[in-house]
Amino acid sequence: MNFDKLLEYQSLDAELMKLDAEVKRSDEAKRYAQAVARRNEASEKYTKLTQDANDLLGAFSVIRKKLDGLKEELDGFDGILDDVQDSQEAEHYLKLVNAISVQLAAVEKEAAQIASKIDKVTSEASKVWEQGVQAQREVKTVKVDYERKVATLQPEADKLKAKLSEIAKEVPPQFLKTYAAIKAAKKLPAFVAYPNGNNYGYCSRCSVELASDTKAKLKNPGDYAECPDCRRILFIPEK
Ligand SMILES: [Zn+2]
Incomplete structure (x- = not known):
């Protein structure tokens, strides 16, 4: 992704x-x-x-x-x-x-x-x-x-809203749903880059140590996993 x-x-x-x-x-x-x-x-x-x-x-x-x-x-x-x-x-x-x-x-x-x-x-x-x-x-x-x-x-708000609905068309709906849920929980940003891939081991937002099954999901660019503590989505950026 x-x-x-x-x-x-x-x-x-x-x-x-x-x-x-x-x-x-x-x-x-x-x-x-x-x-x-x-x-x-x-x-x-x-x-x-x-x-x-x-x-x-x-x-x-x-x-x-x-x-x-x-x-x-x-x-x-x-x-x-x-x-x-x-x-x-x-x-x-x-x-x-x-x-x-x-x-x-x-x-x-x-x-x-x-x-x-x-x-x-x-x-x-x-x-x-x-x-x-x-x-x-x-x-x-x-x-x-x-x-x-x-x-x-x-006018500025309208411009932003128009851009948002354009971009929304290019994003898988379930990710927008996830975003809305995390936003409702007041935990923005919802999507957080997970640096260093493999061995970092901590949520880059709430700093909780990730369990090995979560870490296992975060190996390659485009991989993502939910932080078990703050529920944000951690992802490995594309190179
Ligand atoms: Zn977290």
């Missing part, structure tokens, strides 16, 4: 990755990422506050029903004392009315507390909404700069 094309592929791909890294490292990309993060943060906060408001409204409607029930109960006593002659009976009714009034006051207090929480959450939500709107505006602005930055490097 002649590794020249693969090596060319590998080095062009490295150039392409360098371009990508240059974009990612740029101030434009950082500002864009930060703006997006702020926007997403506001959006998450808003969702959470809306959820809180819904929960509170649910609690409020439960309290509301309780209040209505107590008021109805109280209304049931309206005029009841008019027909009561017995002072003991009257006292009994008054006690009942008092007890319900006390309950009613407590529930009303609870309702007022929930209402004030709802106000708080709603006003916080509208603040966060405003922040989100501003953050989204910021995203739009910095995105323009970011895209401009990407565009300046795009």
Whole structure:
């Protein structure tokens, strides 16, 4: 196997990755990422506050029903004392009315507390909404700069991609697959020349000592073998 094309592929791909890294490292990309993060943060906060408001409204409607029930109960006593002659009976009714009034006051207090929480959450939500709107505006602005930055490097990236796909046609597919797998494992370069042939005995990248069965595969130009440790492909260059 002649590794020249693969090596060319590998080095062009490295150039392409360098371009990508240059974009990612740029101030434009950082500002864009930060703006997006702020926007997403506001959006998450808003969702959470809306959820809180819904929960509170649910609690409020439960309290509301309780209040209505107590008021109805109280209304049931309206005029009841008019027909009561017995002072003991009257006292009994008054006690009942008092007890319900006390309950009613407590529930009303609870309702007022929930209402004030709802106000708080709603006003916080509208603040966060405003922040989100501003953050989204910021995203739009910095995105323009970011895209401009990407565009300046795009022609070069396109050229590299075109070359890569040309070269890919001349490389056995299984080697491209191997390259992709090693790249995914972040172990580039994937193909490493194995110097001195026969008796070198170490991976030229991770320096692990090769077992004799691996060494046995690396005798002549074009021979290749996988490093048992780092999984890179070692090969003996053609003379
Ligand atoms: Zn290795």
